Amino acid sequence: MTAEVLWPLLGQATLETLWMVLPAALVAQLLGTALGVLLTLWRPGGLRPNRAAFQLLDAAVNIGRSVPFIILLVLLIPVTRLLTGTSIGSTAAIVPLAVAAIPFVARLVDGALQEVPAGVVEAARAMGATTAQTVFKVLLPEARPAVIHAFTVMLVSLIGSSAMAGAIGGGGLGDLAIRYGYQRFDTGVMVATVVVLLLLVQGMQWAGDRASAWTDHR
Structure with a gap:
């Protein structure tokens, strides 16, 4: 495949991959964080222990x-199909990507909140902070660097999953690699796709690391 044909295809596939990954990541981060907070609150010894619910x-x-x-x-x-009207394409892939990432984020956020020093939480409770105030003004702010790091890890994971979704009609870089690289035995397309995926991963990892370091005031 010539460069004149490949570059537009790579650009379109990259946009499709970002369209799959970014909305799915935002939904997963929102819902996963909520579940992670509940795990922290409900676990034995938590602020609102509930063994059965936990x-x-x-x-x-x-x-x-x-x-x-x-x-x-x-x-x-x-x-x-119910939510998007179709089961193929980049928009349809957002649903399984988000669902797959939610429990992953929940576990990472739960772990991040567990790392908050107990003394900080106890001090807030001693000053009369409610459970909601403790969560939003103590736990989440203290765990912000770790939560951002978790978000970065999840983004990188979703990029890999989006490539897998592309293999079965989800579009994006995975679809490009399968249809134009693997099925047509075009090594150049495969290599170009891998390079773009590596650049996406490295860029997101760099941005996430910088954001995490910037919010860490310890």
């Missing part, structure tokens, strides 16, 4: 993380 949510998060993404793509086809 065990149920903990099991659900573990199950969600255990389902292979390729299987999740198939399982969620009815839901994807």
